[in-house]
Amino acid sequence: MSTMMQPTYLHRPFTLVSSKMDNYRTRSLTFAEKLDCQPGQYVMAWLPGVGEKPFSIAGDDPLQLMVVDVGPVSHSLHSVAEGQRVWIRGPLGQGYRLVGQRVLLAAGGYGVAPLYYLARKALAAGMSAEVCMGARSAEDVLWAERFQALGVPVRVMTEDGSMGERGLVTKATEAAIAAARPDSLCACGPLGMLEALDRQCEQLGVARQLSWEAHMRCGMGLCGSCELPAPQGEDGSLHRHSCQQPGWLACLDGPVSWKE
Ligand SMILES: Cc1cc2nc3c(=O)[nH]c(=O)nc-3n(C[C@H](O)[C@H](O)[C@H](O)COP(=O)(O)OP(=O)(O)OC[C@H]3O[C@@H](n4cnc5c(N)ncnc54)[C@H](O)[C@@H]3O)c2cc1C
Ligand code: FES
DSSP states (O other), X not given: OOEEOOOTTSOEEEEEEEEEEEETTEEEEEESSEEOOOTTOEEEEEETTTEEEEEEOSEETTEEEEEEOOSHHHHHHHHOOTTOEEEXXXXXXXXXXXXXXXXXXXXXXXXXXXXXXXXXXXXXXXXXEEEEEEESSGGGOOSHHHHHHHTOOEEEEETTSSSSEESOHHHHHHHHHHHSOOSEEEXXXXXXXXXXHHHHHHHHTOOEEEEXXXXXXXXXXXXXXXXXXXXXXXXXXXXXXOOXXXXXXXXXXXXXXXXX
């Protein structure tokens, strides 16, 4: 297996070796090459003539992405045949940090992808991990069996009660925190879920690392399209990595924000 080296901001061709359906609209794409990166970072995947979009890294050796078919770029990525190439730049952005001994993961939708990668890293570092997953219904639950195969306990919440318990993921995280307090909660999912987890962690005094999604174009702090209200640290300071832009750029300062 070959190793893809820097530079991060230039496109490089990655060869698709496996494209497998995970559910009715989601595929796992596995490439021949590996990527030197951290959980929570993302890549920009470009198909010439179609477009380019950011995708969380689901695995580094080999590079793996999870793609939900919702529009032009994701649909075309589903159509790439094994043996064909996708143009990738990255890794980009700031990922999750491994803190303490116990991490609680909270995933919604394709948020399971970076958190599965994080779970593997946490276990390799000797930490314990547990995952809470939220989905509309059983058919939207992704990769629960992969976490179980790692030995990571899984709590599933579905809005219609068709799998696991009925309700939102915050119900599962509340129970998980009460049972064993984590050193950090790491989450990736829709905005409403992240905001609810942020409030819950604030109330319970739990450190959290939340991955925020924004409209990204350049992925390198130049265009300003991904600017979000800045997440505040506990002491009121901003966890910022760029210094030239006025706001918090999800592409460069994030996508993961940290609150301790
Ligand atoms: C940091 C970051 C990481 C990301 N990681 C992933 C990832 O791991 N996997 C992944 O599939 N996508 C991921 N995305 C989203 C991805 O970049 C694209 O937005 C998505 O693939 C849609 O692009 P498109 O060109 O296919 O469709 P677009 O034309 O951009 O979208 C088509 C329509 O679908 C809506 N839409 C977008 N996403 C969803 C969704 N999840 N469910 C329902 N409707 C939706 C849009 O609002 C729009 O109305 C990530 C985005 C960011 C910023
Ligand atoms: S995507 Fe261009 S500044 Fe963030």
